Amino acid sequence: MKLYERFADKGYHTSILTTFGIDFDAYENIVLPRLRGAGCRNNIVVPDARMLTHALTGASTLPDHAGKLYTVTGATARQVFHPKLFLQIGRKGGRIIVGSANITSSGLAGNLELVGTISCGEEDSAEQRMVAAAWQYLTRFVGLDQEALRGQQDWMLARAPWLRLAVASTEKMGLADQTEAAFLTTGTETGIGQRFADMIDEPVIRLIVVSPYWDMGLAALSYLNERLSPEEVSVVIDPxxxxxxxxxxxxxxxxxxxxxxxxxxxxxxxxxxIIAQTQSADHVLLGSANCTLAALGREDYVGENEEVCLYRRLPPDTIIHALDLAGVLDEEHTIEPAEIDEPEFDDDLPLEELAEQAPGEFEVRVDVLVWRPASSIDPAGCTIELLDQNGSVIPCTLSPLHSERSPRFQISETDVRPSFARLVFSDGRHSVPAIVTLIDRLSSAIRETRSRKTENVLRGLDEETEAGLMLMEVLDVLERLDLDADKDQAPISIPKAGHGKDDEPAAHYEVLSYEQFIAGRRPRTAEASLTHNSLAGSEATLVRGFLNRILGMDGQRDEIDDADDDDLMRDAFNLGDETDNAEAAIAAGADFGKEEKTPEEEKRDEAVRKRKAAQRKATKDQLVSAALKFGQRIKDRQESGQLDNHDILRLRALLMIIAAASGKGSEAKKGKQPPRSSFQVLSAEGDKNSWPFVMGRLLFTVFGGNDPAIRQLYLSNEHDQIPDDLVECWATCYWCFQVCMQASISEIEKTRITKYLGPIASYAYTMTLPTKAELLGDDIMTIIGGMNSRYADKLGIEPAAIGNGHRSFVENLFTLNKAGSPSKSCI
Known part of the structure; x- marks a missing residue:
């Protein structure tokens, strides 16, 4: 087979690829496009750490997408990290490709390489146990000290429930095709050569070996010859x-x-x-191991390389015919050793020198750089330079941040995202560049191939211009995709119990309550141009984008006049109970119902009126029901400690849906209800389900009661600032508090609502963003302005009154404390 064609196989969302050498041009032009085109978007490459440094010193072109669309992490071994393993994982199964090919142009499309493939489903099987063993092996090198890699592993395991439960095995097992196989690696108490020999329990007639590299004394071949005692040892060589x-x-x-x-x-x-032919079978060892002691080991020596091989027990002569070796292994093609030229060896790579040149690992989340220095580096004796995609220095400022672990810096005075970083030593020397992983960019790039149902839902979302009830269905579909159908699987942002095995690490991120999170956060700054998005990499982030789009916050706001807006909103709610342009006709002074009508016409009109009334009532009932269901969801998740960022997004979406469905009050019209569109089914007063009370109940669900639900909101400390998606929801809540307390309704109703919501609003303000500067920041006022433009006039409230009401409310909260914190009496 052509190896590169296999990268285009569908059914997998994650790949981990190991290699000795790395050619970024080959990976990014041959492998990566095929993987991503097949829906495999969570990709990790693990080369030998020194060869990675070698590639970044000029042996390869600099990568364009490393750290953005995939991660690269170097691995080490006592001698060389040499495995060629390609692991792919999907929801319904996985596979391994074990072979000899490096990720270079010659390895993928030039050399003669040999690979073997094992695929499995989600049911327990020998094949699955081998795939699980490959994953277990890789966990030694896909380190948990890097935030991006932790996130990629969590993302993969959340979407592969079978892998969390799979039993890993490296024993010889029977496969579905009636052959036998075993997954063999270094890192165990016995070497690969000894384990291979132990699996052969019958006399060996012929031992066939194909290897490009050898021990100078043929020590590994001599060991196998001694253990297996074949009648003949056949070696294929190229003179x-x-x-x-x-x-x-x-x-x-x-x-x-x-x-x-x-x-x-x-x-x-x-x-x-290595092929050991017996009377009944071909015992085959294929993979990365050359016929050397460093790779194969022997009984008293396990070897020094990291290697991966696949053992197969096949029917006699199967492998010979499959590899087309029968014509080569013919007596007339033998050659005497004396006929071979003296061996010539390439100059050894300066691996130790390359190891000393590596500066360490760099990751950036939004505007914070984290550096994990190499063991040979003294952080006090150098400074960091950030480089762009072309390797040019980015003029910027790196300000140290407090950190108990790896050095951290805030990046400022630049809008250019770094691609590489290098060190400048006190004597003027520069280190080798290292790849910078942009965690937020990578998270956004990792996404599963969507199902047809999901695509249909999202297509409908793209066509909407108002927040409607269909948005809750969208959230349901996306949440099922994001959080896995396994009901025992924890949501993304709550405490994790590990991968289900006692010997595996527990939670990768420290998970904090919202109070703990904001107490230790880095304050948000007005000049920050990059965004923190806790939903990045989640399909739910598309709902966040939709909500921002209809508020005109995506830079492409549509200017829609009232009549067109009403038509679009009517389509969103799909009620169909208005005239083509009822409000325009009313504004023009049209007088409806004055003409004489026949009894049949009157009967038809009455039927239409009843249908419209029923539809309006049904829509209202749906809205009230959605609010009640949300309240029950929050209660259930609060009790189980599972409240997370998805719930906060739901709160924002539902508040905006209620705002879109709300109408003006009647006080200004002296008791006469003003005309309203069909989708405005919630009145301002005179009803237990008036919109101020429906909104108020939603807000009470999260911020009210003796034990407010927000206190059970949990967030991962992977973000050191309050993420933008949460801030957008808090701003929406502030706007809703203000419109409820400023609704154009009777003074009696207004007093009731203010008495009911005032204390809750005070708690919500001070709990969510506890500084005056943040509560009055541009990001908050932008959301409030967007909500005003979209809904204030429809509610009969002056936009300026809402903005001024918010400012006054904040000022009152901080009147007793000039230091910028709210007074205790307000909390």
Missing amino acids: AVVQFPKDAASALPNLKLYRRNGFQEGRFIHAKT
Whole structure:
């Protein structure tokens, strides 16, 4: 098969790929487009750490998408990190591709390589246990000290419930195709060579070895020959590639060398395989391990490399015919050692020097840089330079932030996102550049392929121009996608209990109550141009974007006049109970119902009126029901400690839906109800379900009572500022508090509402954003302004009154404390 074609296979959302060498151009132009095109958007590359440094010093072109669309993390070994393993995980299963190919242009499309594939479903099977073993192996190198990698692993496991429960095994097992297999790695008490030999329980007739690299004394081959005692050891060599240590051949009297003899001519044989042929089977070892002690080990030595191999027990001659080796392993193609040229070896790479040049790991979340220095680096003896995509220095300021662990810096005075970072030492020397992972950018890029139902829901959302009840259905669909159908799986932002195995780490992020979170947060700054979004990477962020769009906050606000707006909103609610342009006709002085009508016409009109009334009542009942369901949801999640950012998004969406469905009060019209559109089904007063009370009950659900639900809101401390999506909801709540208390209704009703909501509003203001500067910040006033433009006139309230009411409310909260904190009497 062509390996690169397999990267386009669908059904997987995550890939982890290990390699010794890395060519970013090959990965980004051959592998990554196929993965993402097939819906695999959560991708991790793990090369040898020193070879990663080598690539960033000029051995490869600089990557365009590393740290943005995929992560790269270097791995180390006692000698070299050499496995070639490709693991893919999906909701319904996974697969491994074990082979010999590096992620280079020659490895993917030039050399002659050998790979083996094992695929599994979500049911327990030998194949699944091998895939789980591959994941278990990779957890040694996909470190949890990097925030981006932690997030990628959590995202993957939340969408692969079968993997959380799978039992890993490296034992020989029977597969569905009636053959046997085992997943073999280094890092155990016995080396790969010994484990391979232990699996062969019958006399070996012939041992066939294909390997591009060898021990100088053929030590690994001699060990296998001693353990398996084959009648013949057959080695395929290419005389044009002078690597075989011919002087050691005499130590194996049963050794025969076979010329390549035109086999796959023109391609460097980089494949590695050992085939032990017996009377009943071909015992095959394939993968990354060359025939060296460093890779295979022996009984008293496990080796020094990190390697991954696949063992297969196949019917006799299966592998010989599959690899087309029968024509090569012919007596007429043998070659004597004396006929081979003396071995020539390439200059060794300066691996130790490369290890000392690495500056460490860099991650950026929005505007905060985190640096984990390499062990050889003294942070006090150097400064950091950030580089753009072309490797040019970005003029900026890095201000140290307090941190008990890795050094952290706030990036300011630039709008350019960094792609790389390097160190400048006191003597003027520069380190090798390192990739900067943009955590927020990566989170946004990781997303599953959407189902047809999800696509249909989102397509409907794109066509909407007002917050309607369909938005709650959208949230339901997206939440099921984001949080997994497994009801036992915890939501994203609440405490995690690990991956379900006793020997695995617990929660990756510290999870805090909202009170703890805001107590330790970094204050929001007015000049910040980048956004903190706790919903990044979640499909629910599309709902946040929709809510901002209808408030004109996406930079492409549509200027819609009232008549058009009414038509669009009517379509959103789909009630169909108005004339084509009823409000325009009323404004023009049209006089309805004056003409003489026949009894049949009167009967039809009465039926239409009843249908419209029924539809209005049904819509009103749906709105009230949605508010009640939300209240029950919050109560349930509060009791279980599962209140999270998705619930806050729901609160904002529902408040905006209620605002869209609300009408003007009657006080200004001297008791006469003004005309309103069909979607405005909630009156301002005279009803237990008037909009101020429906809004008020929603706000009470989160901020009211002896134990307000917001106190059970949990957030991960991966964000060091209050995320923008939460701030947008808090601003929406402030606006709703103000319109409820300033509604154009009777003084009696207004007094009741103010008495009811005033204390709750005071608590909500001081609990959500506890400083005056933040409560009156531009981000808050922008949302309030957007809500005013969209809804204030429809509610019969002056926009200026709402904005001024908010400012006055905040000023009153802080009157007794000039230090910028609210007075205790207000809380």
